[in-house]
Amino acid sequence: MTNTYIYILVAGIVSTIVRVLPVTLFTKPIKSRFIRSFLYYVPYVTLAVMTFPAIIDATQSKISGILALVSGTVAAWFNMSLFKVACICCAVVFISELILV
């Protein structure tokens, strides 16, 4: 698995460029409405795609995964902190699997 380090390096270089380039290049806001809109939507779409259905395949029982998704969504909707939402999801899975599994 020596090439694991190459994967890490590739991701590290790309993520660094993504973070650093705009700070050094842009002294004015981006003008293109399309690019601004696209960049605005990207994180929500990507994270949503990565969350579902992966969350129901991560747990021992699909039902506990669904319960975690629902309770996490409700907690996040009401602006609970990242840490609390993550804890709630974990707790819901743990407790429901005591019954389900």
Next chain:
Amino acid sequence: MKSFESKSNKQVFIEGIRDGFPIALGYLAVAFSLGIIARKSNFNPIQGFINSVLNHASAGEYAVYTVVAAGAGYVEMAIMTLVVNARYMLMSTALSQKFSSKTSMLHRILVGFTVTDELFAITIKRPGHIKPLYNYAAFLIAVLGWSFGTAFGIIAGELMPIRLVSAFSVALYGMFLACIMPEARNHRIVTVLIIISFILSFIASKASIFSGISSGTKTIILTVVIASVAAIIFPHPEVEDDD
């Protein structure tokens, strides 16, 4: 404003540590769950630690682990990292407006490197120009929580009972939900997009025509398609500028 600008370096540094500390605690727990995923992709604790220091992005690192687990190529790794971290371009662009003209290019580059969702949030909330020292302090403590959390997750994932592994494995998804839902609450179009994303992602994971494509590539395709269509049909209103 005057007194704010004249704070000593030491004061600024301490403020950074103070604000970074709760973030570090949250990162420790979330990175632990990331470590469990890293373990499944055969990462050792040192590789997980290095990946977390260099990438310090939940979704970005998650992408690394899924791409490695799928045995996909370096090009896919690069494109995937670009797509899942594209939001940092927006944040970095926003930060570029908050630097004093006196700030050197080196400081701009280093502050850019420290951008994460949470560090961006605490930076943008501060009045006045960016104090690079503040960001370095907050980043330092936060990235320690993040990187050690990943390494611990890889080490302890093995020792933990399966019930706990199962429970911790959803922490990351909980964090993703915490990143997207507050915005969904304020913008109905984001809510609609999240629902569409869930549905299409589900279909893509089940439909046989997509079975030959890795999950990383599916994420890229779905993101570019959905976000592009949304950007054309619903150009984003310029409200994001007033923070």
